[in-house]
Every structure is written in structure tokens, then in C-alpha cells.
Amino acid sequence: MELLPQALVDGIMLGAIYIAIAIAFSLVFGVLHVIDFAVGEWIMLGAFAGFYLNLWAKIDPFLTLPIVFVVFCGVGYLLQPVIQRVLSGHKGNPLLMALVFTFGLGMIFRGTAQTFFGFYSHSIPSHFSNGSFFFEKGAFFLTISSVRLAGLIYAGLITLILNYLLKYTDFGLAVRALAQNKEAAGLMGVNNRRTNKVLYALYTGITAMTGVLIGIIISVNTKMGAEYSIFAFFVVVLAGMGYLAGVPAAALLLGIIQSMFLVYLDPGWTLLAVFGILYLILVVSPTGLFGKGWV
């Protein structure tokens, strides 16, 4: 039992990273109604951007966060019109086609990364990497590494900023209106295309920036994308599709499940357990843990 508090704390800190990934992802799904299959690949590209910035320009990885954010915001801003074009197509099933499109994007990203970055696993060195806090009281002890703590703070900040943007700005009002009813929002003067572009840019920026953080805390390799895609999907389904307020709890739960498997059970079974839970949730409550998502 001595390991239990440690496992819980590790899980919460891992879950914090998933919050940062899933919250923007869920937001984009809520408005564009498109699942971005490339979510994990954005993380991977962001992580590599951070890695090379650190390697070549010798910038501390935490300082590369805003650079990566801005660059990937630009990429997302330029890319979104293409997705918009697919979505507003008249033939066949535009939502399905948009899904296929992001799937193709994911393949291009993965292939490009494997061509240029190779197959090795790296990690982004930071001044904080070796620091950690240690608590001990009798049989009870706890180690908290400072980078993971930084991840927790980062996730909290992202959540707060997005919350502020959504609730207290005109942009947020437009986003919420679009999520509720696209046509009505358009009639009320919401610029659908521009809002979508900005939202998607925000999403790619945040996701790539989180990738750098993952690179600092865990590792960077060209195959990491799929894993994070699965976790992002899991969190969003668990929270209920499009239900933002459920994301933090769902993400923390995923983090704790993962860290429990790491400490007490066989880590090889994590993915299977995650899927088993996903399956059960879909059977029992398709609208997520809180019953507030969309079917």
C-alpha cells in the first residue's frame, strides 16, 4: 500500500497532460463536428519542433512553448479552409469525408516525420528535468518531479484560459453559438468561416504545444502519435462528445488507470483495459460518464 499515494499522484499528473490534449480536441469536435484523426500526429510534430528548437537554437524547452504555439496556430489557420471545403461539399457524406481527410493528413505527417526524424526515441532536456520534491512522513512518502508539476500547472492554465475565452469574450460567444446551431448563429451575424479558422488554429497550437511538454516529461518519437490519439479519443468519449466540462475528470481518470496498471498490474494490458472501459461506457451510457454528451 505504500505505493498507492505515489501512484495516485503520478496518475493525476499524467491525467493533467491528457486534459490539455483533450480539451481543445473536444472543443473542435463540438463546433466543427469533425473528429481530427491527426490529433496524435499534431502532438508528435509539436514535440519534434520543440526537440529541434532545443537542439539547434539551444532554447530552454519551456521557452519554446510559445514559439511552437504560434507556428502551429499558423499551420492550423492555413489548413482549416481545406477541411471547411470538404465539410461544405454537397456530395456524399461530408462528415465522413472530413474524417477520412484528417486520417490522410495523419498518414502524411507520420510518413514525413519518419522520413526526416528517423525511428529513434529522444527526450527534450530541460533545466527542470532533474529537480523533484520529496515528502516523507513515517511509511508515507511521495516524490513529485518538477517537470510533471509544471505539466499540471500548464494544464490548469490552459483550462482556465480556454474557459475565460469561451465564457467571457465575443469569440467564445460565437463559438458557443456555432456549437448550438450553425445556421441560427450565422443569421445572428457570427462569421462561421473565420471563427472556425481561429478555433482550429487554437486547437493545433495548443495540441502541438502540449506535444513539447510531453517531449520534456516523457519522450519524443515518430510513433507516439497513435497512442495519444487513442487517449484523446478515450477522454472525449468518456467525458461525452462535445461536453467540455467532463473532460478534466475523464482525463484524470485515464491518468490514474494508466498509473495503476504501471504500478500494480502489467503495463502491457493498459490499452486493453482502456478499451474495455471504453466499451462498457458505450454500452451503458453512450453519452459519456455524465450523460451530457451527444449520441
Place this chain on the structure above:
Amino acid sequence: MTPLLKDRRLIVSAAVFLLCLGIPAAVRDTFVLRMCTEAFMWIGLAVTLDVMAGYTGYLNFGHQAFFGIGAYATAILMMKSHWPFPLALAAGGALAAAAALVIGIPTLRLKGSYFAIAVWALARAIQQFALIVTFTGGPDGMRLTAFLDPRFFFYVMLGIVGATFFALWFLLERAPFGLKLKAIREDQESAKALGLNPTTLKIQAFILSAVPTALIGGVFAYWVTFIDPSSTLGDLISDQAIVMLVFGGMGTLIGPVIGAVLIFSFKTLFWAYLSQYEVLYIIILGAVIAASVVFMPDGVLGRFIRKGLRRAARPEAPPAAAAGKEA
């Protein structure tokens, strides 16, 4: 509906099938036979994927799961229980049907995007499972008794894929079942109002797509005599099948066949001449799929072939601008 014997597309398909039957008599080269067998395999995978994606509007990103289930069931039953090949193959098909039922019940009640995620994650979980447990041989894979007769596998693969194609043709193009699925794809609520039960129909379609895939997987296992989790459960299988489907044209049966033949030919040439640029292949696949979605959502079939036929038949008619509804 055109009478059966006047359906031009069916006649052409049947003629192509009969021509394929004659290939082994005309060609002695084992390499050509192997390539044809693999081309049939991809045609089968793309066509069965289309049952869900094109007709029902549910894109299965985990199609390889059924392929792998079929391959592993056949391999395990043949090697560990010493069943004869046809029985083991049939058992693989039955297992895939059961798997499709179990997976379909929760996931097919939901919208297409949920389903896409769930099956994609599930297929990865199954691959993980095959890596961990011992009865599949784990990462080392499984070896089957070699049965080296290219003609046998050519005919078995062609037989299964041909039978699947014509059975699907009958069910989806001639029988009411296909119309019911299309009704669900276009508007599930209206389909319900017409008295259809969408979940049951979708599960039936899912099983219809899973069973032939597992049979093809079983034949593949016996044919290549060695399987491992990445060759039968890896996501490159469904990635390629999806590219073939989207490139060829979703929602028709001939589209995926054309897509499979074109992409497979490209793949063969690519591996023959450019195999040192292995990862480029993934980039090209991704680019092909993304470009197809943006520039020709109806695929090669809809973009070039059908348009050409229509133009030859009668003067250009304004395209029907049917607004797409969500699946």
C-alpha cells in the same frame, strides 16, 4: 430496376470474373499468379470495407481486426487442433461474425464518428492482445505447414472474393437490403420513421462486411504460411484498404475494385523499384487519400469513368445537388 440480364455493370463484372478464372491456364509464371492472388485479396478487403463505409455511412478504421481474427483462427485451429483447412477457415468466419455482433451492439447505435474511433481503438487493442498472449505466438508470430500450390490459392482467393462480390451485388444492388442501408446512411431518423430498425440493419451490414474479411484473412494465413501481429493485425492493412476505397469511389461495388487494382499496381511497382524509400509509401498513400477527398469525393469511378459514360449516353445533365446529410 433494370432486369438482371440487362444490367450492363453486372455483365461486365461477370465477364471480368470469368477472364480471371482463365489466368492460370494462360500464365505459367508463379510471380504473376502471386500478384493476382494478392490483388484479389485487396479487392476483397476494399469491397467489404465499402459495405460499411459507402453503403451504411460508417467508416471502419479497424477493418484489419477481422482480417487478423480470420488469419489467427485459421492458423491456430490448423496448427494446434489439427483441423482441416476448410473447417478452420469456416470457424474463422464464424468467430468474426460473433466479434462483429459483440462490437457492433454498443458502437453501431452511435453516430459514425464514435464508431470510427471505437473500432480503430479496438483493432489496436486486439493487436496488443495478440502480442501479449502466448497462444498466438506473441511477437514471434505463427508458422503454418507450407502448402505450396500457387494455383490452389489463386482459385480459393478468387472464389471467395468473387462469391463475396456477387453476393454483395445481389444484396446491395438488387435486394431491398441495400436500399435500407442507404436510407440509414442518408437520414437515420427518416429511416426509423419508415419502420426500419437502424441498429439491427447496421449490425447485419457489419457482419456481412466482417465474415468475408475473415475468410480472406484465413486464406492469406495459409497462403503466406507465416503470420505475426503486424502483418495481419497492423493498421497498414486497413489504411491501404481505405485508400483503395476512397480513391476508387465509395458507395459502389465497382469503385473499390478499380481503386484496389490501381493502388495495388502502384504498390507493386513502388516496392519493385523504390523499396529503399519505404516510408515515402505512407506519405504517398496519405496524399492520395487527402487529395481524393478534396478533389474527387466520388473517386476515380465517379470522377472519370461514370462521367465519361454519361456523356457518351446523353447530353450533359445538371448534376443533382443533393445536400449531404450526416450519418
